[in-house]
Amino acid sequence: MNIDVNILLKSFIEYLQIERNYSQYTIESYQHDINEFFLFMNEQKIASLTEVTYADIRIYLTLLYKKNLARKTVSRKISSLRSFYNYMLREKLLTDNPFSLVTMPKIEKRLPDFFYGDEMKQLFAACETDTSLGLRNYALLELLYATGIRVGECSGLRLKDVDFFLSTILVHGKGQKERYVPFGSFAHDALEKYIQNGRRLLMKNHDSHDFFFVNFRGGPLTARGIRVILNKIIEDSSLKGKIHPHMLRHTFATHLLENGADMRTVQELLGHANLSSTQVYTHVTNEYLRRSYMNHHPRA
Known part of the structure; x- marks a missing residue:
């Protein structure tokens, strides 16, 4: 990815820190998820964030499921990318968010574990x-x-x-x-x-x-x-x-x-x-x- 994308990611992280007051642990998760998607873009020869389509995202979801990731993990990754694109919409860097079309996988309900x-x-x-x-x-x-x-x-x-x-x-x-x-x-x-x-x-x-x-x-x-x-x-x-x-x-x-x-x-x-x-x-x-x-x- 080019330097402009890295600068954009940095400004998004600052937005999460300052305006959203997210914890460092949450921010690191966002950063990891977005960088992972950047690698996918490189592999698919997608030159720009504005060129990402719904079809590309479907391919990305397929790759995630092939890794046998939990539905909750996949949902978190899509949520991170949706937020990133919403930020770009806010900054008027693009006109639509392809991740808004993605339906989140239904998460299996598990009762929380606790200590007796x-x-x-x-x-x-x-x-x-x-x-x-x-x-x-x-x-x-x-x-x-x-x-x-x-x-x-x-x-x-x-x-x-x-x-x-x-x-x-x-x-x-x-x-x-x-x-x-x-x-x-x-x-x-x-x-x-x-x-x-x-x-x-x-x-x-x-x-x-x-x-x-x-x-x-x-x-x-x-x-x-x-x-x-x-x-x-x-x-x-x-x-x-x-x-x-x-x-x-x-x-x-x-x-x-x-x-x-x-x-x-x-x-x-x-x-x-x-x-x-x-x-x-x-x-x-x-x-x-x-x-x-x-x-x-x-x-x-």
Whole structure:
């Protein structure tokens, strides 16, 4: 691809960062998806973005499916490219968006995975608390479970966003939306110990900044860094099977609903724009109740 396309992609990334306030992880996904399509254009001898047709996109979709990619992955790639073309429409660089004609593949519905209470205890037990990094990791786990915030929202948390008096955090969510989320006494104690005995030591050889969670060098902890830490905690625990860090968010929502929280409250705490995004957790709790009944009722 020529340099003009690279400049265009750079301006699109800046638009996602500044105007849409997307997380670094999301932006990297967009960038990867678009660069992948650029390679396809080179292979198909398509000289310009304006020359891409619906027929070309159909060929591209066929190649994606031949790779046995999940429908959700294909949908994400098409969504990235549709947004990229919409941006070019906005900038009046073309007159139509060929990706607007593409029907998204129907995504198979899967219930979100979550940790049971005993599994959460195993995760907390896997954290050491006698080092500065251990205190940070424990505080990280406590906060994610206590608030259900996304990993990207957690990495962007700053000192001023945490109110220890009211036990709340100000979360900067998707699309520049902000919300206040409370946290309980366990998270409160863990966060205070981290600030007093962990963060200060980690910041010893680093210039001052106000990001709440820091890495071992004292710099801001990235979303990718948080994922690495959580995966390590999971590895150190006795838990088996397929586990991913986003399960802590699912666990937060599921446990709230299981213990009587109403749907609207959980929606607000999670920062979901639509109630339909939250309703999936009712299926999880209903399935949990069904299994409990089948396992314990004498005439099940």
